[in-house]
Amino acid sequence: MRIGDAKQTYVADEAIWTTSTQKFWFSILLLGLLIFPLLANSYLLYLGCLVGIAVISTTGLNILTGFTGLISLGQAGFMGVGAYTVAWLSTNTGLPFPITLLLAGLMAAAVGFLVGLPSLRVKGLYLAIATLAASVFLHFIFAEWESVTGGMEGLSLEPAHLFGVTFRSDFAMYFLIVPLAVLAVLAARNLFRTRIGRAFIAIRDRDISAEILGIPLLRYKLMSFALSSFYAGVAGGLFAYFYRVVTPESFPLTMSIFYLAAVIVGGMGNLLGGILGAAFMTLVPEALKLLTAALTPFFPNAPVFMSPMLEIIFGALIVGFLIFEPHGLAEIWRRVRRFFHLWPFRS
Amino acid sequence: MNILEIDQLSLSFGGVKALEDVSLRVPKDTITTIIGPNGAGKTSLFNCISGFYKPQQGRITYQGKPLDGLRPPKRAGLGLARTFQNIALFRGMTVLDNIKLGAHVHMKTGLLGSLVYFGRARREEMAVREEVERRIIDFLEIDHIRRQPVANLPYGLQKRVELARALAMKPEVLMLDEPVAGMNREEKEDMARFILDIREEWGITILMVEHDMGMVMDISDHIAVLNFGKVIAEGDPGTVQKNPDVIKAYLGNSDIESLRRKLNPNREAA
Ligand SMILES: Nc1ncnc2c1ncn2[C@@H]1O[C@H](COP(=O)(O)OP(=O)(O)OP(=O)(O)O)[C@@H](O)[C@H]1O
């Protein structure tokens, strides 16, 4: 049972963690993230990195779709822009990763800004189609602008480096990706307790009222597009450093759908939901693969039977979520927490 | 001095003439009320002033400058605030966040500051919080609900929160579209008191649309009567009440609702 504190000052009341219990759990989480790579085997490390990248990109898309109410199927395209920017810069300029990642984010933000331009006029499915078109167009550029992108062959790159330290192994990459993911989520958390974030939510909930309060819709929608794409660009840049090869097929259209699904499964407009959604979407397919492997000794033709089934099971899981928990994983998490808060008194 | 002047405004939707040659003066520091039967064009007039509807003819002058061509957010920035006939709050947000949104135009934090939430960005948020608490939440007596999502609140309180949000804009002119519709007597009296205080203590000019004749006659300084998109009478409450055209407008049409309102102004809302 946790007892609420009386809030002494507005500063304390407006803080992210208003109770010591919350601070405690956040410290535990950070500690866990720190210890994890020391205990994890290479496979788990690899998964940890993938989840980290997915968290950054999903948080970005959540800002746009979950909080500002603008559907986008361009996320993979924006990640591609970031990945190619990093690949090109590190090969041609040798700049260290803080700069290449920043530029990757900015480049993606600029592209996102342009893609967002129709958003004043079109909404919902039409916007989805417009961003889809942008995504196809970006894919075309990745494949055809050979002098820069290397065409279908793509680009390969050296590992990330800074001050002579290189990030070659998954272990090292983990310490690049996860802190950035934590920062990305914290920054988004800050955003939604200040003026700009509130304006995004206002636009999502009721754009007429937003205008009457002096919020110019186009400027804020473009800001949301740019910020969301910035996140995608950084995630894409990390993706490039992680795999050290970038091809047009690294960022297929299904990847955009993957991120949209992560936002929806996690819980739209909920940052924690975005994290859970990203983890769910990354880990469940892996878990299904492991399940297949575990079944093989008993049913020798399990792989033959299971591999086409994986996608179907995965899809069914997502649909099941949408039906039984439309508010996503975040809602399930909230119920679990509530149970423990009230625990000895009510269950 | 007139803070707002409307000159020969005409607005039609297809064949429907919502406003026809409407002229109206809103003297500074007054409570000016627009009355008229349902469908007379009152809300449409508000929408023209806010910038949502573009009148085909006429002009609106605010503080001596024409508003033509300005988008709604620009007009809000100039000091025009309003509430809506059917409450337009952000239902998922808390009362506090709704009110803070009202202060949006007076805040400066940019995107980067918002992400970092440090130094100036943080100080600005705190200053707004402090001001909202002191000047608005206390004044409107909504301390107890500040953390609640708006969607859970009873109708009367939602109207009050919408007023709070408009006040956070620190407007020069506050437009209220049916501020006491659907309220019980006690809530109406509170609202009337708030409106008078806002005019007195905050020095905000009020332009109001209201059907409750008891309240309108009590607190208005100046009344304009709209009927079928035209202004048929204008003046202080006493003059307007006696005007034969006004009585005819209310009695002469078959609009039962406004007739009942007219005959029994202090009726409690069902
Ligand atoms: N967006 C619109 N499209 C078409 N017709 C409209 C629109 N807005 C208003 N009208 C029409 O304009 C006329 C005036 O409507 P308005 O809402 O301004 O009346 P009102 O005086 O506010 O009435 P009430 O007392 O019922 O609120 C009505 O005939 C209405 O149908």
Ligand SMILES: [Mg+2]
């Ligand atoms: Mg109306």
